[in-house]
Amino acid sequence: MGASVGFFGGAQTVTGSCFLLDIRGTKILIDCGMFQGLDHDKNYQKFPFNPEEVSYLLLTHAHIDHCGRIPLLVKEGFKGDIICTKPTAQIAKIMLLDAAKVMKEHYKTLYRKAIRKGKELPPPPLYDTYDVIKSFCHFRMLVYYDTPVLLKEDIKITFRNAGHILGSAFIEIEDLKENKKLVFSGDLGNKDKPIIKQPELPKDADFVFMETTYGDRNHKSFEESKKELLEAIVETFDRGGNVLIPSFALERAQEILFILREFYEEGKLPKCHVFLDSPLAIKATQIFKDNPEFYDEETFEIFVHEDPFDFPYLEFTEDVEESKTINNFKSNAIIIAGNGTVSGGRILHHLKNNLWRPECSLVFVGFQPKGTLGRNIVNGAKKVHLFGEEIPVKAKVYTINGFSSHADQSELLHWLSSFPKVKTLHLIHGEPEKMEVFEKVVREKLGNKIEKILMPSYGEVLELY
Ligand SMILES: [Zn+2]
Numbered sequence: 271m272g273a274s275v276g277f278f279g280g281a282q283t284v285t286g287s288c289f290l291l292d293i294r295g296t297k298i299l300i301d302c303g304m305f306q307g308l309d310h311d312k313n314y315q316k317f318p319f320n321p322e323e324v325s326y327l328l329l330t331h332a333h334i335d336h337c338g339r340i341p342l343l344v345k346e347g348f349k350g351d352i353i354c355t356k357p358t359a360q361i362a363k364i365m366l367l368d369a370a371k372v373m374k375e376h377y378k379t380l381y382r383k384a385i386r387k388g389k390e391l392p393p394p395p396l397y398d399t400y401d402v403i404k405s406f407c408h409f410r411m412l413v414y415y416d417t418p419v420l421l422k423e424d425i426k427i428t429f430r431n432a433g434h435i436l437g438s439a440f441i442e443i444e445d446l447k448e449n450k451k452l453v454f455s456g457d458l459g460n461k462d463k464p465i466i467k468q469p470e471l472p473k474d475a476d477f478v479f480m481e482t483t484y485g486d487r488n489h490k491s492f493e494e495s496k497k498e499l500l501e502a503i504v505e506t507f508d509r510g511g512n513v514l515i516p517s518f519a520l521e522r523a524q525e526i527l528f529i530l531r532e533f534y535e536e537g538k539l540p541k542c543h544v545f546l547d548s549p550l551a552i553k554a555t556q557i558f559k560d561n562p563e564f565y566d567e568e569t570f571e572i573f574v575h576e577d578p579f580d581f582p583y584l585e586f587t588e589d590v591e592e593s594k595t596i597n598n599f600k601s602n603a604i605i606i607a608g609n610g611t612v613s614g615g616r617i618l619h620h621l622k623n624n625l626w627r628p629e630c631s632l633v634f635v636g637f638q639p640k641g642t643l644g645r646n647i648v649n650g651a652k653k654v655h656l657f658g659e660e661i662p663v664k665a666k667v668y669t670i671n672g673f674s675s676h677a678d679q680s681e682l683l684h685w686l687s688s689f690p691k692v693k694t695l696h697l698i699h700g701e702p703e704k705m706e707v708f709e710k711v712v713r714e715k716l717g718n719k720i721e722k723i724l725m726p727s728y729g730e731v732l733e734l735y
């Protein structure tokens with residue numbers, strides 16, 4: 271008996287990453303992420319395997335679509351070890367605690383609505399804070415990049431830098447008995463990104479499991495996006511308004527701080543107040559500060575002398591009362607707040623206070639999924655409803671697309687082209703249309719290296735060898 275892989279999330283979709291590898295009866299899970307958006311209901315389905323039989327969970331990185339179902343896995347009987355890098359463990363913990371809190375709040379709102387309207391009660395949250403804390407006991411092994419670990423005498427794993435977010439990894443798994451090698455890409459990074467090191471290139475593998483989030487297109491450059499951000503800030507201040515930046519708490523928020531600090535150092539940032547108005551982003555920033563060994567050279571150089579995420583204009587507003595004082599600033603303030611898709615969080619309050627003012631700006635620095643308030647505004651909504659009020663959208667809206675944490679098509683191809691030969695390439699973590707575009711490009715450009723390309727669907731189990 272050799273090895274098989276089950277695709278239980280992140281298959282023909284970008285969320286819910288979860289792959290079960292079985293090497294001669296040793297069961298190893300790669301990621302255990304939450305389904306989001308249209309697939310959200312899948313979170314409520316039972317795992318299509320017995321969590322009690324899983325010995326290891328290898329976690330590529332701490333985004334919730336890769337770690338969000340860990341507390342559920344533990345609730346369902348997982349007793350094994352979670353293996354990941356130090357920042358991944360630290361970030362996963364704050365992300366999971368936050369997820370439990372958000373689910374509880376969301377449940378309370380739905381519950382009240384159901385009672386009021388005499389409708390069916392919503393399903394309870396997937397897990398609570400207690401379940402999250404219980405799952406922490408399983409983060410038993412921290413690894414560093416490029417340091418092989420023997421899981422058993424015949425199974426070796428190595429985490430390599432994926433350059434996607436702090437601590438992110440792609441994972442090599444070697445079956446020493448059968449002399450076979452598997453590589454799971456996790457999410458691969460955009461090589462222009464600041465702060466963390468560029469993604470490492472893989473060496474060889476028989477079986478590759480590769481993300482394809484942006485398999486269909488190339489991003490604008492990071493430098494160009496930085497220029498656009500600075501222009502948006504300067505123009506807004508010239509008009510006498512504030513700049514609102516809805517941002518994900520993890521990575522994007524730290525990147526924005528890093529870039530604003532750079533503008534400050536270069537004398538380009540007009541005198542202003544910069545508020546990081548997100549308790550989760552503040553906690554994530556602290557984790558960035560605690561892990562300088564994961565920085566790229568430029569950030570490390572800065573770190574040796576000073577804090578790469580701080581500059582004199584910056585203020586952290588952790589509690590609600592502090593956050594409310596931001597309302598007193600009518601101009602020359604940059605407000606970075608969650609959530610990134612404007613579907614909740616403190617950003618809504620700032621929108622209520624600033625969105626109707628033509629002198630202000632709303633600057634999107636991340637992708638806005640369909641169905642979110644952010645997407646509606648990007649699409650040109652003239653008014654929005656916030657806290658029971660109708661607010662006209664008069665502020666100038668900027669969409670800056672080049673700050674992605676994901677590799678684009680050319681970077682994915684570059685990474686893939688490093689393998690001298692691949693027996694089977696499994697395309698995962700992508701929407702089917704995008705995968706098809708990527709598959710075509712791979713066949714055109716790397717056809718001679720890749721024997722077979724598959725796009726497994728949810729629930730599929732494949733015998734590898
Ligand atoms: Zn990710």
Ligand SMILES: [Zn+2]
Nearest residue numbers: 284333335457
């Ligand atoms: Zn992902």
